[in-house]
Amino acid sequence: MDIGFHGAAGGVTGSCHLVRVGGRSLLLDCGMFQGRHEEEARNRDPFPFDAAALDAVVLSHAHIDHSGRLPILARRGFRGPIFATPATIDLARVLLRDAAHLQEADAERENRRRLRAGKGQVKPLFTAQDAEDTLRLFRPLDFDAPADILPGVRATLLPAGHILGAASVVLDLEEDGRRRRVAFSGDIGQDDSCMLPAPRPPDRADLVLLESTYGDRNHRAREDTRREIAEVLDSAWEAGGNLLVPAFAIGRTQELLTLFAQHYEEWRLDRWLLFVDSPMAIQATAAHLRHHELFNDQARPLFDGRGLRELLPNLRETAGTDESMRINQVRRGALIIAGSGMCTGGRILHHLRHNLWRRECRVMIVGYQGEGTLGRRLVDGADRVSIHGEDIRVAAGIHTIGGLSAHAGQDELAAWYGAIEGRPPVALVHGEARGRDGLAARLAAEFGVDAARPGAGTRITL
Ligand SMILES: [Zn+2]
Ligand SMILES: [Zn+2]
Structure with missing residues (x-):
């Protein structure tokens, strides 16, 4: 049993974590890298795993930095189920179709330029067809409804308060009679959103993957x-x-x-x-x-x-x-x-x-x-x-207007972690160096934990 970090590890975008258990493998998120040119170029890199051999995906929420490479996964042969809340599926439909449209338009524009420059043509990162193929793989999973999604893998989604449908993902894993629980925060919202309920942490876990976008600061009241x-x-x-x-x-x-x-x-x-x-x-x-x-x-x-x-x-x-x-x-x-x-x-x-x-x-x-x-x-x-x-x-x-963030501030992130029984090992994901280091320092001071800061390709054995 292990978990490998392949995106939003040392940065905010491209969320993608690979869980392997009992010969099966599943992805938590498969997001797009966004931002500077070099970041976006990473979307064209091959996956560091065989997409066709994956058994399932659990998607925390619809944002493109969590869902945007799912169509590439489908294009490269993935045909397994993608589990998400019904609201996330609804929003992913809107977002992935729009993203595919943008990718096709970008490639078209680039190709007109290349034609004039006498250069070879490029393909869009993914097409509207890839997006439709992906949408067919979605399987609804409600909040608080534990489901055996693979042999040895039970998934439970908890409200994360970040955007509509956004979930924290709890995975109960079993291999050769050994049981481990991984809790992935996804993106966590603020406690006092005007629209969504506060995020709800799991009661216990053996390993926590915690986002750290605003790990170094708090938002205005x-x-x-x-x-x-x-x-x-x-x-x-x-x-x-x-x-x-x-x-x-x-x-x-x-x-x-x-x-x-x-x-x-x-x-x-x-x-x-x-x-x-x-x-x-x-x-x-x-x-x-x-x-x-x-x-x-x-x-x-x-x-x-x-x-x-x-x-x-x-x-x-x-x-x-x-x-x-x-x-x-x-x-x-x-x-x-x-x-x-x-x-x-x-x-x-x-x-x-x-x-x-x-x-x-x-x-x-x-x-x-x-x-x-x-x-x-x-x-x-x-x-x-x-x-x-x-x-x-x-x-x-x-x-x-400064205070309308969809992300928890440092106090809320620390409280979310602190509510989990026994202060389990924690790995900080989804944060730039500043956010991650800030949250690591806070967790060390408040709970005495030494938070891991995985980079791309890091693997943690469970
Ligand atoms: Zn998000
Ligand atoms: Zn995100």
Whole structure:
């Protein structure tokens, strides 16, 4: 029995851990490497295991850095079951189809360039067909419903509070009469999400794989965040223009809509024209409403028997391009949620082009903005930016809301681990050096454990 680390080991993306027990093998996640060019190039590397010989996959949640290489796995001959919660399967359908579309479009663009340069053609990383082949392999596994997924492997999914359907994975393994329990945290959310219940740790484990994205710091208090949003809404209304909110299509958009529904009157949202201008966000919102039984005790009653139309009567979901373009005619009072979350593409770019140069407009940044993205340049106070090759003056006010992270901070990560009986050995995954080292120091100080920090290719024997 052992576990090998093949992604999100020394970095955040590409989550992929291989569990071997009694001659069987299963993967925990099979995510895409994202970020800098060298990182993304790793997606084309061969798997360090035989994809066709794998027996199963358990997927913690739908995010592409956990699910994005599943279509490559299928293309390389994997035909086994992929276990995930029904909500994760719903969201993975949206995400993997979109990712396949992007991969095909990227390859097409690259090939036109290569043709002109007299170079050979490239293939997309995976195709829409690969994504469909993958989606057929999904098998639903509910929270808190232990299932014997392979001989000698029982899997139990616990709510992780990170995005809809996100799970921590508990594997009870048995080989030659020896039993070991591995608990994989997946990505853990904050305790006080406005939409999802708090993450729930397993009661015991022999080895814990713990994420460490924000292992070195804590987030701002949720109450302060709500107040900040209310202030931005007020000042944006006073300024007399539009308010743009770049947001990730899955998770952040729905969290905002939930906050808007909860504070509709208090925040005077009735005076705005609300738009969700992203086909992917619209599909993801529908998936959230289908699974609203997974919401927390505050959010669930809100949506019980009521749709968005009733909760936010002035909300328009603009899927078509024509409807989306018509938003450009609105000069004041439009609150537009659109992707991409870091302003690296998508419809938010059109809205920024139409509104950034206007002094009376505002941009509310509600998510992490990676190095080198347009979103980061706005946060850093650039006074000119380039959008679709056009030079745009930044006259609109830019406001950053810091506390809406989908990830637990250091205190919450330490508490999650601390709730597991007997302080078992722990390996830190899914974190840059800073997060990992910060969390390792905290766990050493608080619990006296020496956390392993596996790199790609590291193997731990159980
Ligand atoms: Zn995630
Ligand atoms: Zn992740």
